[in-house]
Amino acid sequence: MRHPNGFRIRSWLFSCLVLWVAPAQAVPAGALPPDDWREEATKGWAELRAKCLELNWRGKETHINSGTSKDQGETFDNRISNISFLRNGNEFFLININEIERFNSKARPGDIVVSPGNQTSIGMNSSYVFEVVRPQAGRPFTLRHRAFGEKVVPHAIMFRLSSYVDFMVSIRSKEDLAEMVAAPGFHVQAVEDVTEAGGKYVRVRFTKEANKENVGVKSGWLMLDPKCHWIVKESDVLWTNGQKFHKVCEYDVDEMGFPALKKTSLTMEASRGNESSLHRYSIDFSEWKYTRPDKKEFYLPRFDLPE
Numbered sequence: 001m002r003h004p005n006g007f008r009i010r011s012w013l014f015s016c017l018v019l020w021v022a023p024a025q026a027v028p029a030g031a032l033p034p035d036d037w038r039e040e041a042t043k044g045w046a047e048l049r050a051k052c053l054e055l056n057w058r059g060k061e062t063h064i065n066s067g068t069s070k071d072q073g074e075t076f077d078n079r080i081s082n083i084s085f086l087r088n089g090n091e092f093f094l095i096n097i098n099e100i101e102r103f104n105s106k107a108r109p110g111d112i113v114v115s116p117g118n119q120t121s122i123g124m125n126s127s128y129v130f131e132v133v134r135p136q137a138g139r140p141f142t143l144r145h146r147a148f149g150e151k152v153v154p155h156a157i158m159f160r161l162s163s164y165v166d167f168m169v170s171i172r173s174k175e176d177l178a179e180m181v182a183a184p185g186f187h188v189q190a191v192e193d194v195t196e197a198g199g200k201y202v203r204v205r206f207t208k209e210a211n212k213e214n215v216g217v218k219s220g221w222l223m224l225d226p227k228c229h230w231i232v233k234e235s236d237v238l239w240t241n242g243q244k245f246h247k248v249c250e251y252d253v254d255e256m257g258f259p260a261l262k263k264t265s266l267t268m269e270a271s272r273g274n275e276s277s278l279h280r281y282s283i284d285f286s287e288w289k290y291t292r293p294d295k296k297e298f299y300l301p302r303f304d305l306p307e
Contacts, residue, residue, distance in 0.1 A: 044230030067277035094123035185209030
């Protein structure tokens with residue numbers, strides 16, 4: 001199964017975590033030699049990705065974009081949506097997006113667009129991928145997209161999917177940390193013990209050599225939690241194109257030692273000449289659990305549409 005840009009629809013693409021396997025032993029931050037964090041962290045990330053195969057959550061997404069451009073001057077686009085995410089293994093997932101408020105620079109001053117019941121749902125099962133929409137509550141769903149066989153997912157759908165799932169083991173959606181830290185061009189500058197709000201963490205400062213396309217991470221730091229599968233608690237990175245990304249995860253730890261997220265936030269800044277942009281994205285989670293929904297939830301009849 002391939003995305004049009006060539007990468008596979010694998011569990012890491014959608015997940016922040018995956019299948020129950022025995023968790024890695026918690027390792028005190030100060031007990032690790034400078035390079036041993038890499039092996040321990042990679043084990044923890046694999047366990048998180050495996051656990052994500054049964055991850056289900058609900059939350060409120062806030063997405064605020066602002067910027068300046070030569071043609072349009074100052075612009076902004078603010079959106080608030082209720083999101084739910086369901087997962088059952090590698091081939092069954094569903095994301096429901098209910099936009100509840102939107103306001104942008106093209107609206108009249110004071111206008112807030114509220115669209116109760118406006119829903120987009122994107123899913124995959126063992127037979128096909130699909131996208132369905134409805135304009136408001138009480139109206140029927142209509143099928144916008146469905147693909148069988150190779151189950152190629154349009155870029156716009158895949159981009160939105162990847163934005164909702166890689167909270168804990170990435171610094172930006174689609175960035176595979178295990179591959180990044182194992183790459184020959186990844187250079188550790190420092191490994192530091194950090195005590196913050198009563199917790200003990202490991203901060204890894206690094207630089208990374210550019211790939212052939214000169215695209216990707218250039219430098220930054222990761223704050224990792226060795227007591228909770230090396231979840232990325234916070235990260236701050238610079239991209240080769242000058243974009244800056246800062247991400248924070250707030251979480252509790254469940255009875256099995258896995259994170260239960262309370263909030264995740266990502267800030268992206270970019271500038272070029274006289275143009276700049278600032279994107280602030282966050283989700284406040286109201287529900288976070290590891291369970292496997294009935295597979296009938298992932299088919300079109302769930303939306304009163306025929307197969």
